[in-house]
Amino acid sequence: MCGFVTLYNKNQVPVSKDVLKKMTDIIVHRGPDDEGTYVDGHIGLGFRRLSILDIQNGAQPLGNSEKGIWLVFNGEIYNHLELKDWLTKKGHKFHTNSDTEVIVRLYEEVGSECPKYLRGMFGFVIWDKRRNILFAARDPFGVKPVYYCETSNGFIVGSEIKAFFGLSNIEREVDTRSFYHYLTFQYVPEPATMFRSIRKLKAGHCMTITNDTVHIKPYFNVRFNPEETKPFADLVEEARAVLTESVRLHRSCDVPRGAFLSGGIDSSCLVALLRQQEAIKTFSIGFNIPGYSELDDARHTARYLGTEHYEVCVNAKEYLNFLPKLVWHQDEPVADPSAVGIYFVSKLASQHVKVVFSGEGADEFFGGYNIYKEPYSLRGFMYLPEWARKMAAYLAYIMPSGMKGKSFLERGSQPLEERFFGNAKIFTEHTKKKVLSEHFFKTDIHEPSHQTIAHLYDEARYYDEVTKMQYIDIHTWLRGNILMKADKMSMANSLELRVPFVDTKVFDFASTIPTKYKVTPATTKYLLREAMKDILPPEVQIRKKLGFPVPIRVWLREEWYGWARELIHTAQVEQWINKSAALHMLEKHKEGKIDASRQLWTLLIFMLWHQIYIEGAYSDSLPASTLAKAAASV
Structure with a gap:
C-alpha cells in the first residue's frame, strides 16, 4: 500500500526530481517506509512506500530488465502468485517476490489489457518508454483512488489530490456543479471532484496519455446474472x-x-x-x-x-x-x-x-441496506392511478418537515429513478434552494442531481428494483x-x-x-x-445494521453548537451558501424542533474543507507540507 505522483510534460521540458520529492512528501502518510523517484526527461514518477510484501525487494518505481517500462503502483494483487506462475511459463524471468513486478511482466505480455487479469485493489501508472505512452488504471470497484489533472504544460496523475498542490500552477477553484451535487450525495460523484481542474479516474477504467491526447475507456462492467433455478x-x-x-x-x-x-x-x-x-x-x-x-x-x-x-x-x-x-x-x-x-x-x-x-x-453485493426493502413497503403505490400518486406527492409537499408519514408519501409518489440516488440523499432539489446563496443561482444552470445518474438507471433498466438499487450504489x-x-x-x-x-x-x-x-x-x-x-x-x-454510528445529532445541539455557529460565521462561502438559512437550521436543530444533523454536517464539512483548501486558514495546524510549493511546474 503506497502513494504515487506522476508528471508528464507535453512540451518535453525535463521534470525535476526535487519537484517530485516535494509532491510525494505531502503524502508521506501513505508510505513512510521508503521513497523513490524516476525521471526520464519529460516524465517523472514519484513514490512513497508502505512495505507490506517482499519488504527487501519491492521498492518502486520499478522498471523491467530493459528499463523501457516503469511502474508506480498502489494496492495489492491477490492473484499475483497465479499470474507469476503463468508468466514464468511464458518465459518471463522474475527478480523479486513482489506483486509489483507481476504487473510489469503482465504489461510486457498483454499490454493495456493487463488490468483485466488482476484480482485485487489497485491504482497504478506505467511509463512505456518504447511507445511513448503513459498508461494508468484503477481497480474494478474503486477501492484505491486515482486522480488526474491537465495543466497548460502537461498532465499529473496521483493517489491523492493534495500532492498536486506541490506545484504552483494548480488551480484551487471550487467546481460549481460538483458542489451542487455534493449537497445531494454528501460526496462528489466520479469522475468529477470538488476542484474544477482535477478529475477522478472512474473505477474499472484505464487511461492512456500520448502526447496531447488522453483516452479513457472501461475494462470492467458490473453485470447481475441471477440464477433463479439454483437450489x-x-x-x-x-x-x-x-x-x-x-x-x-x-x-x-x-x-x-x-x-x-x-x-x-x-x-x-x-x-x-x-x-x-x-x-x-x-x-x-x-x-x-x-x-x-x-x-x-x-x-x-x-x-x-x-x-x-x-x-x-x-x-x-x-x-x-x-x-x-x-x-x-x-x-x-x-x-x-x-x-x-x-x-x-x-x-x-x-x-x-x-x-x-x-x-x-x-x-452492496449481498443486499444489506434497509432501504433495499423499500420496494416491498411501497408496492401499494404501484396500483394507484396517476392522479392519486400526484395527490400523495402534493400532500407530502405541504406537510411540515419531520412530520410522520411525509417521507413515505414523498417516496411512494415518485418513481425509483427520482427517489433513489444511492444511500444518501441529503438535500432535495427543493431544499437546496433554501440553503444556496442568491449568487449561486446566477452562475451555471444546474441539472437536477437525479439526472447525473440517469445513465446508470438506463444501464440497469432490465433489473428488478432491488437490483437496480444495488447497481446504483x-x-x-x-x-x-x-x-x-x-x-x-x-x-x-x-x-x-x-x-x-x-x-x-x-x-x-x-x-x-x-x-x-x-x-x-x-x-x-x-x-x-x-x-x-x-x-x-x-x-x-x-442485529440491525449500525456501522460506526456517530452522535452528531446530539453533539450539534450541545458540545458542538458554538463551534458550528462560529464556523458558519467565519467560513468565506457566501457565494455558495445562504448563511442565514444555515444559522436558522442550526437554531431549529438546537431547539429540538427538527433533526437537521445530516444537512448541517454536509454544510459544515464543506465550510471546513473550504477553509483548509481554498482559504488556507488551517495552515498552522496541518502538516507543513500542505503548503509546499515548487517553483517549477509540470
Missing part, C-alpha cells in the same frame, strides 16, 4: 466457499494483520473466517453516548470467536479536535460522520498491525463514500485496509443470487446470514 442450499455452500477463498487470498502479506470488528454481520463473518485460519487481533470503536456504541456487541463477538481484542471510545472534544486534520486527509469534502470513526479505529489498529480487514462492500455510494473514506482514513494512519467482500470473484458469485435470497420484507443479506450462521454468535444474525 438455495447450493448458493449457501458457494457463498461460504467464495468468501473463505477471498479471505485466504487477502491474508497475503509479510507483516502483522488484524481486523475491524463492529457489532454487525459483515465484519463479524470476516473475523470468523480469519479466525479459522489464524489467531487474530480485532479493533473496535464506540462513542460515550448511550445508543451510539457497538463496543459491548463487538466485545461479545470477540470473546465468542477468541480474538485478541482492542477498543477505543471517543468523546465530542476528541472528535472535533481531529476534524480539520481529517478533512485535509480526505482531499474533498465527504460528509459521512463515520469517517472520523474509521480514523480513530485505524489509529488504534496501527499501533498493533500494519494490515487490517474491513467489511466494506457486503451491503455500486457505481455511486460504494465508490464515492464507503471506499473513499476507508482508504483515506486508514492511510492517514499508514495502515493498509483490505476489503475481502470487494473482490471480483466474490461479486461474480453475488451477481448470481436471486433477489428473493438477498432481500425480503423482513430481512436483508438473507443468503449471507444463512451462510455464516454456523460460525457466528446467534444474536449477530438478527
Whole structure:
C-alpha cells in the first residue's frame, strides 16, 4: 500500500526530481517506509512506500530488465502468485517476490489489457518508454483512488489530490456543479471532484496519455446474472466457499494483520473466517453516548470467536479536535460522520498491525441496506392511478418537515429513478434552494442531481428494483463514500485496509443470487446470514445494521453548537451558501424542533474543507507540507 505522483510534460521540458520529492512528501502518510523517484526527461514518477510484501525487494518505481517500462503502483494483487506462475511459463524471468513486478511482466505480455487479469485493489501508472505512452488504471470497484489533472504544460496523475498542490500552477477553484451535487450525495460523484481542474479516474477504467491526447475507456462492467433455478442450499455452500477463498487470498502479506470488528454481520463473518485460519487481533470503536456504541456487541463477538481484542471510545472534544486534520486527509469534502470513526479505529489498529480487514462492500453485493426493502413497503403505490400518486406527492409537499408519514408519501409518489440516488440523499432539489446563496443561482444552470445518474438507471433498466438499487450504489455510494473514506482514513494512519467482500470473484458469485435470497420484507443479506450462521454468535444474525454510528445529532445541539455557529460565521462561502438559512437550521436543530444533523454536517464539512483548501486558514495546524510549493511546474 503506497502513494504515487506522476508528471508528464507535453512540451518535453525535463521534470525535476526535487519537484517530485516535494509532491510525494505531502503524502508521506501513505508510505513512510521508503521513497523513490524516476525521471526520464519529460516524465517523472514519484513514490512513497508502505512495505507490506517482499519488504527487501519491492521498492518502486520499478522498471523491467530493459528499463523501457516503469511502474508506480498502489494496492495489492491477490492473484499475483497465479499470474507469476503463468508468466514464468511464458518465459518471463522474475527478480523479486513482489506483486509489483507481476504487473510489469503482465504489461510486457498483454499490454493495456493487463488490468483485466488482476484480482485485487489497485491504482497504478506505467511509463512505456518504447511507445511513448503513459498508461494508468484503477481497480474494478474503486477501492484505491486515482486522480488526474491537465495543466497548460502537461498532465499529473496521483493517489491523492493534495500532492498536486506541490506545484504552483494548480488551480484551487471550487467546481460549481460538483458542489451542487455534493449537497445531494454528501460526496462528489466520479469522475468529477470538488476542484474544477482535477478529475477522478472512474473505477474499472484505464487511461492512456500520448502526447496531447488522453483516452479513457472501461475494462470492467458490473453485470447481475441471477440464477433463479439454483437450489438455495447450493448458493449457501458457494457463498461460504467464495468468501473463505477471498479471505485466504487477502491474508497475503509479510507483516502483522488484524481486523475491524463492529457489532454487525459483515465484519463479524470476516473475523470468523480469519479466525479459522489464524489467531487474530480485532479493533473496535464506540462513542460515550448511550445508543451510539457497538463496543459491548463487538466485545461479545470477540470473546465468542477468541480474538485478541482492542477498543477505543471517543468523546465530542476528541472528535472535533481531529476534524480539520481529517478533512485535509480526505482531499474533498465527504460528509459521512463515520469517517472520523474509521480514523480513530485505524489509529488504534496501527499501533498493533500494519494490515487490517474491513467489511466494506457486503451491503452492496449481498443486499444489506434497509432501504433495499423499500420496494416491498411501497408496492401499494404501484396500483394507484396517476392522479392519486400526484395527490400523495402534493400532500407530502405541504406537510411540515419531520412530520410522520411525509417521507413515505414523498417516496411512494415518485418513481425509483427520482427517489433513489444511492444511500444518501441529503438535500432535495427543493431544499437546496433554501440553503444556496442568491449568487449561486446566477452562475451555471444546474441539472437536477437525479439526472447525473440517469445513465446508470438506463444501464440497469432490465433489473428488478432491488437490483437496480444495488447497481446504483455500486457505481455511486460504494465508490464515492464507503471506499473513499476507508482508504483515506486508514492511510492517514499508514495502515493498509483490505476489503475481502470487494473482490471480483466474490461479486461474480453475488451477481448470481436471486433477489428473493438477498432481500425480503423482513430481512436483508438473507443468503449471507444463512451462510455464516454456523460460525457466528446467534444474536449477530438478527442485529440491525449500525456501522460506526456517530452522535452528531446530539453533539450539534450541545458540545458542538458554538463551534458550528462560529464556523458558519467565519467560513468565506457566501457565494455558495445562504448563511442565514444555515444559522436558522442550526437554531431549529438546537431547539429540538427538527433533526437537521445530516444537512448541517454536509454544510459544515464543506465550510471546513473550504477553509483548509481554498482559504488556507488551517495552515498552522496541518502538516507543513500542505503548503509546499515548487517553483517549477509540470
